[in-house]
Amino acid sequence: MPRTVFNRLYRAIEGEGFFVRRKDALSRGGIHPLQRVVAAIRMLAYGAAADSLDEYLSMSEDSVLQSLKSFCSTVIQKFGIEYLREPNEADLRRILAINAARGFPGCAGSIDCQHWQWKNCPIAWAGQFKGKERKPTIVLDAICDGELWILHAFFGSPGSLNDINVLDRSPTMERIIADEFPPSIPYTLNEKQRTMPYYLADGIYSSWAIFMKTIKDNTAKKEEAFAKAQEAIRKDIERAFGNDVSNVMVACIILHNMIVESRRDNYQSVMASLQHFSEARAMFAAGQSFTMVSSRHSRITSKVDHFSLKRDLIEHIWNAHGSV
Template sequence: MPRTVFNRLYRAIEGEGLFVRRKDALSRGGIHPLLRMVAAIRMLAYGAAADSLDEYLSMSEDSVLQSLKSFCSTVIQKFGIEYLREPNEAVLRRILEINAARGFPGCAGSIDCQHWQWKNCPIAWAGKFKGKERNPTIVLEAICDGELWIWHAFFGSPGSLNDINVLDRSPTMERIIAGEFPPSIPYTLNKKQRTMPYYLADGIYPSWEIFRKTIKDNTAKKEEAFAKAQEAIRKDIERAFGVLVARFHILQNPSRLWKRSDVSNVMVACIILHNMIVESRRDDYQSAMASLQHFGEARAMFAAVQSFTMVSSRHSRITSKVDHFSLKRDFIEHIWNAHGSV
């Protein structure tokens, strides 16, 4: 974690919740807020047990756990609006421009799911949270861009659900069907104008217009070229999951927290910290990817209430298999014309 991010976190949480230095009955100073923050970050970064920090920080197990929970909830409260925001039209245009330069015009990011094992899941819930992993897990659905910024994070679904079941519960999918997101941004694909952005996904996702999947068992050279290009760009979300777990080893180990809300807060806080690090690293290198501040501050987007007929019509369009395969044919030709001979 860069020092600038660490200092910004400390300035924000100092004086909040447990991060206040209090005196005991003998007027001796208690645990310093900086020490509490270091304990919480060490637990997130190294996945260490709470009692293992006693020798290093002279804090009891209960104090470390309380610091972790308070740190995560405070980070969500202070930075959640900024770093878990929905991309506005200007930011979305920037993402589309970057992906168009990579060979995928109209691509708004990559979507996928990942499981986090819940060791202390209540026995009564074990069957509900146990899926193909054979252990209770909680599912994270995420969407990221090429810089690994996570724009959408939906965490909390039981591990017995697969990616399609989680998609049915996704708040972003509800907003897409309601017409609230994403905005219509025109782009050209194979000499045709389209307005619906899409996400790169793996084979389990449905054949809808908003998903662009690879082609299995491809035999033609055009299909093979498209499959290679799609799988290469879709690796953004796999890289994002890998970087997230590598930065916060607490996500690599089974969660030892008891409450589902605490587990969720840890995951969300790690995603916020991840986005903060991505933002700080973005400012450290020169590339064609301009800083977000050049496009104004991102904000949540709202649309007028639509009638049932309009929502139903949009749902039919988004889930249309005809449009999905039409888009796939255009993409095969686009990739072949651009990179087929390389």
């Protein structure tokens, strides 16, 4: 974590509720807010046990745990609106431009699920939270862009569900089907005009128009080139991965996005030449009929459109990079 991000966190949190230095019964200064912030970040960063920090920070186990819980809830309160918002039109144009430069026009990010072990899961709930991992887990469904900024996160599904079952419960997928998200931005692929963005996914996802999977049994050189490119770009999401557990996860996502934002100035963005974006505006119409939603659902889940998009991507990547 860069020092600038840490200082920003500390300035925002210092003096808030639990992060106030109080005097004890002997009028001596108690635990400094800086100690509490360092303890919380150290636990999040290294997975350190609370009782392992007593000598390093001169704090008891209970104080460290209270600091962690208060830190997570305060970070969500202070930075949640800014760092957990969904992409607007300007954000999506930037993401599409970055992925177009990487060989995937129309790609809005990579999607995947990650299972997190729930060590203290109640025995009565263990069955529904156990899946292929053989241990109780909680699922994080996430979408990230090429900069590793987490665009969408859905956390809390039981580990007995696979990626598709989790997707069926995702609020973002509901908004996509309702045509409320993402904004419709036209792009050209293989000399064809398209408006529906797509996400790179692994093989378990359905062959829908909004998902683009790799080709496992590729025999032609064009398909092999496409598979290598898709798998390389999709690694973005691999790199990016009770109420208290949920707050810890959400706080970690906010901190992750803050660090990504702080590093943007350290490299040359492919969007540097585009200095102005249109203002974000409401793109969605209220009160859609069942017929409209059903039609949108059919477009999203269309296998015909999925394979048509895949053929165009194969040709595009081959024409751009096939001879390299």
